[in-house]
Amino acid sequence: MKQYTVTDSPYGPLTLVADDGVLCGLYMTDQRHRPAQETFGTRDDTLFAEAQEQLKAYFAGDLTEFTVPLRLNGTPFQRTVWDQLCRIPYGETRTYGELAGALGAPAASRAVGLANGRNPVGIIVPCHRVIGANGSLTGYGGGLERKQRLLDFERGAALF
Structure with a gap:
């Protein structure tokens, strides 16, 4: 239900x-x-x-790791990618290629990007922490402006 x-x-x-x-x-x-x-x-x-x-x-800047129980509905590959997203430390970023490498599939950065884009629990599963290979902001379901604001917030550049 x-x-x-x-x-x-x-x-x-x-x-x-x-x-x-x-x-x-x-x-x-x-x-x-x-x-x-x-x-x-x-x-x-x-x-x-x-x-x-x-x-x-x-x-408020008082929590850097979420512990709320989640039910992530997706394919086994998507769930593996989402698990890797949760391993990216607060205030840090990883590239799609780095995530693919961590999964043991270094050529799968495009598939990682697609799974990242289907993340059903934004912010808590921090898909905003994934950037392009050249350090640029790329795709974010909530929009690139929000992605930049979330990254700036986590890096201490913008407090609410």
Whole structure:
């Protein structure tokens, strides 16, 4: 059974989605690959206290690693990529090629990029920490401006 709530953030409203009480989605407004609203189930503003507290602490600069339980629905390869994303330390970045190498598939940077773009739990699974091989910002479902703001925030350049 899916349920959702909407919470405010410095990056605009975030829609949190749970499946049987476990967080399975975090979507920004106008996010690429955002599922249709009707797939989120019924609204329940009481179910997401832990995720909301961790997000609040993150945006306050007091939390650098999320521990909220997740249910990441995707292919085995996507889940492996998303697991690697969670290993990128706060305030650091990795390239798509570095992630592919960490997976033992150095030629799979394009597939890593596609899986990264389908990450269903943005911010908590930090796909914003992945950059192009030349250090440039590339694709981000929430938009490149948000990606830059998140990276700047984590590097201490912009506090909210």
